[in-house]
Amino acid sequence: MTQSTTPSTQSSSPLPDAFSSTLSGLFNQVRPAIVQVRNERHGGGTGIVWQADGQIITNNHVVPQDGEGIQIHFTDGRTLPARVLHRQPQFDLALLKVQAEQLPTLPAGDSDSLRVGEWVFAIGHPWGQRWTVTAGIVSTMSTRQVEPEVTIPYIKSDVRLAPGNSGGPLLNADGQVVGINAMIFGGDLSVSIPSNVVSAWLKDLPRSQAILGVGLQRIDLPTAIRQQLADHSDNGLLVVSVVERPAAQQAILLGDLLLEIEGQPIQGVHSIRQNLANKAPGQQVTLKIARAGKLQTITTTLIATE
Numbered sequence: 580m581t582q583s584t585t586p587s588t589q590s591s592s593p594l595p596d597a598f599s600s601t602l603s604g605l606f607n608q609v610r611p612a613i614v615q616v617r618n619e620r621h622g623g624g625t626g627i628v629w630q631a632d633g634q635i636i637t638n639n640h641v642v643p644q645d646g647e648g649i650q651i652h653f654t655d656g657r658t659l660p661a662r663v664l665h666r667q668p669q670f671d672l673a674l675l676k677v678q679a680e681q682l683p684t685l686p687a688g689d690s691d692s693l694r695v696g697e698w699v700f701a702i703g704h705p706w707g708q709r710w711t712v713t714a715g716i717v718s719t720m721s722t723r724q725v726e727p728e729v730t731i732p733y734i735k736s737d738v739r740l741a742p743g744n745s746g747g748p749l750l751n752a753d754g755q756v757v758g759i760n761a762m763i764f765g766g767d768l769s770v771s772i773p774s775n776v777v778s779a780w781l782k783d784l785p786r787s788q789a790i791l792g793v794g795l796q797r798i799d800l801p802t803a804i805r806q807q808l809a810d811h812s813d814n815g816l817l818v819v820s821v822v823e824r825p826a827a828q829q830a831i832l833l834g835d836l837l838l839e840i841e842g843q844p845i846q847g848v849h850s851i852r853q854n855l856a857n858k859a860p861g862q863q864v865t866l867k868i869a870r871a872g873k874l875q876t877i878t879t880t881l882i883a884t885e
Contacts, residue, residue, distance in 0.1 A: 601752075606702070606712050609754050611683040615652040615704050616641050616661070616675070616746060625703035625747030626651065626675065627756060628684050629781070632861035632883070633677040635661065636777060637746030638761055639668050642675065651677050654710065667780050669725050670772055671761050673746075674781070678824060680861060680880055685748060688755030690773035693717050693734065701738045701760055701769070703747035713739040718768055733770050734758045740769040787883035789858045793831055794820030795848055804836065804869050815869070816845055822882065830879035832870065839867035855881065 616637050617623035624641030628634075635651060642649055642663055649661040659677040666673050693699075695717050702712045715738035722730045734749065740760055749758030749771040758771030795816040805813065816837040821829070831837075837845050840854045841864055858864070860883035867876050 602700070602712070602714070605700070605750070605752075605754050609685055609702065609748070609750065610710055611654045612685045613654075613702050613710065613747060615709060617650045617652065618642055618644075619648040620644070622742070623704065623707070624743060624745040625760070627746070627748050627759070628682045629674075629687075630861070631680065631682050631684055633659075633679040633682060634664070635675040635677065636759060637673050637675060638759065639666050639671045639673045641746045642673050649675065651675070652709075665784050669729060670731060670776060670780060672759065672772065672777060672780060674784070676883075685750075685754070685756050687774045687778055688751050688753065688757040690734065690757045690775045693720065693751070693757055695719060698752055699734075699736050699738055699757065700750045700752075701740060701744060701747060702750070703740070703744035703760065705739075705741035705743040707743055715739065715769075732773055732776065733761075734773055735768045735770055738769050787860055789855050789860045789862060789881035790884055791831065791851065791855075791864075791879065792822035792824070792882045793818050795837065795851075797847060798836075800836070801872075803872055804838075804874075807874055808838065814847070816848065816851075824882070830877045831866070831868075834870070836869040837866060838869060838874075841865055 612628045614626045614635060615623055616626040624637055626635040626637040629636045645663050651659050651661045659679060661675040661677045664674045664676050697717045699717055700712055700714050702710060705711055715736045718735045718737055721735050722732050724730050744760050747760050748756045749760055751757050757774050759777055760771050762770050796819045797814055798817045800813055800815045818831055818833055818835040821831060821833055839845060840851055845851060858881055860881050862881050863878050864881060865876060865878050
């Protein structure tokens with residue numbers, strides 16, 4: 580069953596109208612968090628926004644090589660470049676990153692609770708047809724041996740998949756991701772990687788540290804700045820380089836002088852590191868700066884280390 584974005588005056592579906600209405604609502608709810616992944620050499624597939632800071636899950640075979648000009652297409656018309664953060668070829672998983680914040684995400688469901696016969700749905704871009712939904716039922720939970728001592732569980736269903744669906748979500752009736760669509764085995768059975776496998780892999784990845792995304796140089800504070808500050812050291816940190824971000828997020832500028840972070844005087848780079856130690860990429864921090872000789876308070880969003 581394929582979801583059309585144009586409603587029909589007469590329904591030919593054998594399913595009850597209430598079911599069709601619920602499926603339409605589910606489609607509209609989850610669609611913004613599902614993206615199209617394209618690269619220069621190997622066509623495209625589908626991806627899922629997993630974290631609001633721009634982390635996207637797809638299949639490893641969708642982006643088999645680094646540096647291939649990976650492009651992510653969003654429902655709002657944006658196209659952003661992406662890079663590969665991590666790969667897991669055995670599970671056919673890849674984690675991508677785009678420079679964006681506050682993206683819509685999909686919640687991960689518990690794949691271990693899936694039952695044979697339960698309704699599931701896939702959304703992707705089969706044969707380049709963007710944001711197409713198909714429905715089916717869970718046929719069986721199976722395993723596949725990828726190495727002599729490595730066995731991976733899989734979800735098999737009769738959801739219709741085609742090239743372009745790879746990396747997209749298998750959803751339950753609550754709109755939760757219970758699997759990542761990976762490939763088609765013999766017959767009509769489609770295969771998905773369980774969401775619990777994906778979550779466990781991501782949990783074990785090295786954690787990115789939160790940083791301001793600037794290069795700093797310690798300098799003596801100008802006399803005019805010292806006179807505006809009480810009980811402050813005679814040193815400050817001059818911004819000498821800035822990581823490129825979207826213009827709307829570029830709060831810190833070249834030449835800014837960092838004086839305080841979260842209300843605490845900055846004694847040096849070590850004091851910034853201490854303040855950011857328990858923060859995560861995507862969080863915001865408040866800075867007191869001197870810009871063009873005037874004190875200002877700004878808010879900036881932390882980014883992740885490479």
